Amino acid sequence: MLTRSAAHYGDRTALVDGDVELSYAELNARANALARGLLERGYVRGDAVAMQLQNSWQFVATFFAFAKIGVVAMPLNLLLSPSDIAYQLADSGVRGVITEDVFLGVMGPALAEAEGGMVTEVIVTGQAPTDVAGIPAVSYDAVFSADRSSVEVIVEDRDILHCLYTSGTTSRPKGVVTSHVAVQIALLGSALGLGLKPDVKASVMPIALPLFHVTALDALLLPSLAVGTTVVLLRGFDPAAVARTFSTHTVTHLTMLPMMWAALLAQPELADGDTDSLITGLYAMAPMPAELLARVRAQFPNAAIILGSGQTETTPASELQWEGHQGVKDDSWGPATVSTDVAIMGSDGSLLPAGEEGEIVYRTPQLMEGYWNNKDANTEAFANGWFHGGDIGYLDEDAVVWFTDRAKDIIKSGGENVSSVEVERVLLGHPAVAEVAVVGTRDDHWGEAVTAYVVLSAEVEGEEIQAWSRERLAGFKAPKSVVVIESLPKTATGKVQKNLMRK
Template sequence: MKNRPAYLDALLAAWYAGLVVVPINAKLHCREVDFILEDSGSRLLISDSTPEAPLASTARQLMPDSPNFVPDGKPLAAPIDRASTSAAWIFYTSGTTGRPKGATLSHGNLACMSNCYLTNVERVKAHHVLAHFAPLSHGSGIYVIPYLMRGCANLVPASASFDESEFVDLVNRHQGLAMFLAPTMIRRLVDHLDATDTALSLDHLQAIVYGGGPMYERDLRDALATFGSRLVQIYGQGESPMTISVMSREEHASYAEASDTSSDLQSLVPVGRPHPQVEVAILDAEGTLLPDGEEGEICVRGDSVMLGYWNAPEATDEALRDGWLRTGDIGRMEADGTLFLTDRVKDVIISGGTNIYPREVEEVLLQHPAVHEASVVGVHHPVWGEEVVAFVSLHGTVEPEALDQHCLARMARFKRPKRYQILDALPKNAYGKIVKTELRKRLASQQEENPT
């Protein structure tokens, strides 16, 4: 279902009836929807559109404008009680590295998430309004809970999507707006405001909570210059929903001050400090705690961590080990508790026995004024194991040789891309994340056509 008020009706009605919700992004292909329906065993699909192709699933379909969806005026039955350990929400991961897995969250997990949000992310007041520019099937939908706990209104844009002009109009017309946005959305807003010289009533904007993907240093600098101290970063994943760490308004202000006093771009944007309600540690592959400042896998444990993956015991055992959720993210924690996210474990490129982190190369590429988007992947090399390949989309024009000189001036030679591929746009999934698997497939196809 697209973003619409009926989505919230369906979400809350399902929980009232003691059911488990399985949010599905409206942009997914029919085959992807079918997979989620079949894997989850869903018996009811509430959708506001007819599928483009027949679904194999036997789930009953219900439209929001159906008479069966609207209350019939009869007194409601009492809500069905569920234990805090009972499943409430199955969130299927975005599948940027393969088939999505259903992260199963309990009512207790959602309660912990709400507690983290209200105490560490945003001090929500009753007059605040939660605006849903991001998909309700993702972070924007899960944040309905803490705002309802404070008696806040929800605002669903008429476009049912993210539109920069509509964003400006709604912010200018409504006060106390808060929202969850992906970093790519913030980048689009900054570019739109710069290109159109549009006036924005910043005093109407309560908070922009962002997460769900990397915030590059260049983009954060521009966002801070545009929105000021209204930015809050959350770091988490579907398995521990946005509850690993938070970078507060105050930390953003400190970051902005440090950036203002230095013309050099910092290597990585921190993802804040761990929530007090959870425990975060940097562990090695064997589960040993690493010293401050040393890189390893970010791991978390606490009441926010999922029950497991739906119908996937092996994947669950791999992710939940010795009481810890192994996030699959590489990072480090400084002595003051500041957490840095370096990259995904699966994305690290090993060339000549040395680890190369794509995020580091992407940060350098994005410093070039002509580069709009960048994504770096590894491809097989017969001698070195892997070599670095960069995919970029551009604002204007630039030759690969110029990009190479730009990288050589800013990083070790062995880290720089050995190839540059310029695309009109980089492939993204339904949540706006760049899909590296598609880039790897593109390289594999090229190698098949031109074997060396």
């Protein structure tokens, strides 16, 4: 893919990483040089290598270097503890690790705890020591070959491109292995849904979400680079930095979490930029309150502000709202993307008609090949010939997907099923509620009591919010208690860890 993009968009800027700007031709040349250097060091098709890298040109060049020679990329969540990393290194059996010198304080203990596993060397960007936890280390720059010409290695369509570990909110993280062709099909669907297309003038997309996550990698970065977009890499979310990109670039596409959109709107610097240039604004991972959605659309009047959904296993995006759904089906997930078939399955394995609620299931060539080293999980995930993502919802008459809740987050209270998402959506309408997570807590009378944990933007008592919710929800759905807390526990990608809240 990068070879083709370099041929079509050679001198066009592919990446902006701080003061570094790389053209498509230069990015491809660096990926070739690194790929050749890895081959010279003995890496072969099918080897796996962990990547502990921030959003940077090194991440992108490394990812494509691996792809060119059939090496499996395993990006690591940068917020993982040494024990979490040790588990993933041992479980995946990676041969090497590429890390930054700033992360050696974490990677060293991880390698020591994993007792090295199968890791034979550590490649370090920045200042490289001679070894890490007794494993030989080498400088990242020293791995590059002087030969920057195209590298030719046989790589089959269904060879594994990357292994991404799930967030592990309910059990040990599972390694999701996905093929080259699955990602290629997924990125084309995302490009179409986001309105990314080849043209003589480049689209511009800042990426503040972490590239170690499937959303930023497969649904944002790769679709962008397939069609000649200029990607502005941000080392984490800084709302002021995102705001400045609207002054320094003609930003056409932007994807963030709802809370990130809210923080962006609060930046005075945004007034100095060209917000009329935005074509598509995507939000994901959580619902956006109606009031915030209205403010985002007012700030970016020429943009479609839409929701996208998907899972690591289905290689997002799986569902994307259409521009025409704005103001009509804002609370939906939108229709399936062009290469994805979505259905609703009952508990007996039968497919349900429109309007009936059940588990959301998928058939698509962009599915994962399976979970690494986890036969039981694969059997469960692909029961009855469809992939089961663990979400509950229904299809309407237009085949638009409406999400009810995660199966494990449905609250069973007093013999009734309560959608935590529905309650959260109502509570987010309260002017003093900034964030909320609703879970079921053990209760002798109700079985599970609907409990809301809220982060406030203004002083208000939990009892007032509770009374407010009773006016807008059925009695059995209204929270039995509202607990005010400073912040919600979240993963690195902003997903609320409801398992911790239940504990």
